[in-house]
Amino acid sequence: MANSSLRQMVYSRAWDTRCRSVDVARVLKPLLTEGATLLDAGCGEYGLAEFVSAPTVGVDILPDGGIADGYTYVRGSILSLPFADRSFTVAASVDVLEHLPEDLRPAAVEQVVAVADRAVVIAFPTGKQARQADEVFRERLDKRGEMLPDWLDEHLRQPYPETDAIVEAINKAAAAGGRIAQISIYPSEHLSIAKLLRWSAARSKYIYLIANLTVGMMLSVLPKPTSGNSYRTIIVAEFEDDRS
Numbered sequence: 001m002a003n004s005s006l007r008q009m010v011y012s013r014a015w016d017t018r019c020r021s022v023d024v025a026r027v028l029k030p031l032l033t034e035g036a037t038l039l040d041a042g043c044g045e046y047g048l049a050e051f052v053s054a055p056t057v058g059v060d061i062l063p064d065g066g067i068a069d070g071y072t073y074v075r076g077s078i079l080s081l082p083f084a085d086r087s088f089t090v091a092a093s094v095d096v097l098e099h100l101p102e103d104l105r106p107a108a109v110e111q112v113v114a115v116a117d118r119a120v121v122i123a124f125p126t127g128k129q130a131r132q133a134d135e136v137f138r139e140r141l142d143k144r145g146e147m148l149p150d151w152l153d154e155h156l157r158q159p160y161p162e163t164d165a166i167v168e169a170i171n172k173a174a175a176a177g178g179r180i181a182q183i184s185i186y187p188s189e190h191l192s193i194a195k196l197l198r199w200s201a202a203r204s205k206y207i208y209l210i211a212n213l214t215v216g217m218m219l220s221v222l223p224k225p226t227s228g229n230s231y232r233t234i235i236v237a238e239f240e241d242d243r244s
Contacts (some may be wrong), residue, residue, distance in 0.1 A: 020123060023123070070223065079111060089117055187227050
């Protein structure tokens with residue numbers, strides 16, 4: 001129990017997980033009005049539940065025993081979500097698409113759009129800058145003879161998602177359901193800080209832990225990313241019925 005509480009504390013306060021969750025929670029807030037429900041597709045062990053106030057259902061392929069308290073967990077795949085169309089007010093997917101082969105990403109987007117009534121929020125590392133930061137991290141780990149983290153290995157197996165391609169997939173999925181998507185795009189995670197933490201992780205897991213927690217607790221006062229210096233992109237798509 002103590003170990004679980006420590007892991008959850010690190011998750012909620014460390015930069016790597018806090019920055020993406022806080023950024024996504026910020027764009028979710030105006031969408032999650034009273035009575036709203038949220039699906040967190042590809043939630044992982046903790047997901048968004050700790051950062052939002054709406055009732056949250058998490059879906060992932062993790063075993064049931066590996067999931068923290070705080071939300072309803074359903075074991076399943078983002079490629080075949082076990083819910084009826086428009087079951088949730090909002091459906092979110094954070095840092096999932098980059099783990100999928102490029103040809104499966106449109107199907108994942110289609111699933112997330114189908115189960116959302118009002119909006120979807122999809123976040124992912126994107127662009128040459130993000131990939132370069134991860135490639136440099138891999139090179140540093142290789143030089144030290146360290147094994148690659150699973151997430152990094154999966155990231156680098158295929159091209160990183162491109163914003164235009166994901167927007168196109170959202171629009172296509174919305175149209176298939178007789179809807180129109182109003183798209184907004186936001187940057188997430190300052191690239192220079194992402195690089196700093198990868199440098200610290202390549203040096204020592206203890207240096208990384210200290211840096212990760214320190215920077216995470218300073219999140220509110222650190223420089224905000226722009227489209228030119230962000231590691232991740234957040235796409236918000238709000239739906240309305242196509243009455244044309």
